Amino acid sequence: MPAQRKLKEIQEQMHLAPLKLRQDVCTRWNSTYDMLNQFLKIKEALIASIAIMRAELALTPNDWMIIEKSLLILFIFYEVTNEVSTENYVSASKYIVLCKIMYVQIQKFTNExxxxxxxxxxxxKTELMHCFGDIEKNMLLREATILxxxxxxxxxxxxRNFKAAAADLKLKIGRIVLSDERPLQPAEPVEPTPGCSKVSSLWKQFDEEVARQVPENPVAAGIVEFDKYMNEPQINRHCDPLLWWKERKAFPRLHSHMLKRLNITATSVPCERVFSKAWLTLNDRRTRLTTKKLTQLMFISCN
Structure with a gap:
């Protein structure tokens, strides 16, 4: 296009990196941010190109100021989109947290x-409440966040949403019966040492108190396990939660339930990537590929 060629010539004259203009697309996340960000990167060359080719389209200083401030707002959603679009890391548990962060960050621009x-x-703000106002009531996402x-x-x-989710989670893990779980057997009585009857009586009372604290059924055991987990200190945000769970053997019921929650992807991006790879594989020159063969090729490509 003539405009792109002219822009490239001016960039070369100004000794700038030869960057092209980008157009936003309604079906592409963050495309508006990418477009406006590119405008700022080639601002000087763009101003010169417009002045030469279409002076009536020149942007005013106020327009550039609006672009700069808009980028600050759009950058919030740009970062969130990148966070939840991963497929090699835990992402569903970030959903509720990121919605909270977006709401807090957008509030900072209220006094503009x-x-x-x-x-x-x-x-x-209106769209955030419309799309994510009830996100903390989603059963899968709130359990993933807690775990x-x-x-x-x-x-x-x-x-209040956390308390409701915690109550539901306690009931669920209380119904989990572990494969190696056996009914609790009462402790065998210890024969008192001759001449130490008073001491034995003292320890008997202590043993009874300890026994009352030991859960006697899966529901009680699940509640105790959940409370112990919640009392554990939170780990750093950059740590791998799956490695943390791998090292914790004291929460077998929670671990079993965690495997069903932290494996959920937050978006359909991984699935869309597979469709894109399939389109590149099944092209005009490979139309005779069978469904079975294409499936095998995609499995190898994605794993």
Missing amino acids: TVETIKGLVSFF DPRFKKSGFRDI
């Missing part, structure tokens, strides 16, 4: 005086 930015902030040792209850914006 520029009318355009003010309208943009109002729009995002992630990086977040637990600190990931929730409303403590």
Whole structure:
């Protein structure tokens, strides 16, 4: 295109990196951010190109200021999108936490005086509440958040949603029967040492108190296990929660339930990547590939 060629010539004259303009696409996440960010990267060359080719389209200083402030807002969603689009790391447990962070971050722009930015902030706040207002009531996501040792209850914006999720989770793990679980047998009585009857009587009382604290059924054991887990200190956000669980043998019921929650992906991005690979594999030159063969090729490619 003539505009792109002219822009490239001016970039070379200004000794700038030859970057092209980008166009936002409604079906592409973050494409508006990428477009405006590219504008700022080649701002000087863009101003010169527009002045030469279409002076009536020149952007005013106020327009550039709006672009810069809009990027600060869009960058919040840019980072969140990248966070939840991963497929090699735990992502579902971040969903509720990131929604909380987005709400807090967008609140910082509430006092903007520029009318355009003010309208943009109002729009995002309304859409956040519309799309994610009840996200903490989603059973799968809130259980994944609690079972992630990086977040637990600190990931929730409303403590009432955490308490409801914790109560449901206690009931679920209380119904889990472990494969190697055996009914608890009463401890065998210890024969008292001759001449120490008073001491034996003292230890008998102590043993009875300890026995009352030991859960006698899976439901009670599940509640105790959950409480112990919640009392464990939260780990650093950059640590791997799966490695943490691998090293913890004291929570067998929670571990069993965790395997069904932390393996959930937060978005459909991994699935869409598979479809993109399939489209590149089954092209015009390979139309005779059978379904079975294509399935095998995709399995190898994705693993």
